[in-house]
Amino acid sequence: MARSIIGVIVGYVLMFFLEVAAFIAVYSMMGADWSFKTASYQPSTRWTLVQFLLVFVTAVVGGLVCQLIAGKGKSPLVLAGVVVVIGLALGAMINSNSSADTRKMGTKDIPAMEAIRKAQHPVWVVLAESFLAAVGVIVGGSLKRVR
Numbered sequence: 172m173a174r175s176i177i178g179v180i181v182g183y184v185l186m187f188f189l190e191v192a193a194f195i196a197v198y199s200m201m202g203a204d205w206s207f208k209t210a211s212y213q214p215s216t217r218w219t220l221v222q223f224l225l226v227f228v229t230a231v232v233g234g235l236v237c238q239l240i241a242g243k244g245k246s247p248l249v250l251a252g253v254v255v256v257i258g259l260a261l262g263a264m265i266n267s268n269s270s271a272d273t274r275k276m277g278t279k280d281i282p283a284m285e286a287i288r289k290a291q292h293p294v295w296v297v298l299a300e301s302f303l304a305a306v307g308v309i310v311g312g313s314l315k316r317v318r
Contacts (some may be wrong), residue, residue, distance in 0.1 A: 247312025
């Protein structure tokens with residue numbers, strides 16, 4: 172039981188740090204004009220696609236690590252549930268704090284934390300991201316059993 176709990180915690184923390192690092196790296200390389208739609212803080216279609224890819228990949232890694240630590244059992248399913256609940260809660264909190272600011276074109280040096288704070292994600296993206304992460308966790312957890 173303790174291994175399962177540790178697996179879920181480590182899997183989630185690892186996912187969190189991998190996602191933060193990946194998003195900051197992509198944003199730092201691509202800049203605000205690539206990441207947002209023209210004159211707004213609504214994420215571009217390119218950003219949303221990359222976001223879904225990064226969330227899925229980090230969730231697969233988190234699910235695999237969770238299963239490796241837990242050994243046997245359904246720990247990745249528990250982690251998938253945790254990911255959905257926390258993802259929806261954080262998504263609602265972030266969206267409620269986002270502003271309706273407009274963005275000037277050519278402002279490539281918007282700091283990543285300001286971009287996170289001002290981003291205006293559509294509700295469907297928040298929902299899809301949470302459930303996509305859960306699927307990624309389950310896929311990652313099943314990788315260990317394939318061997």
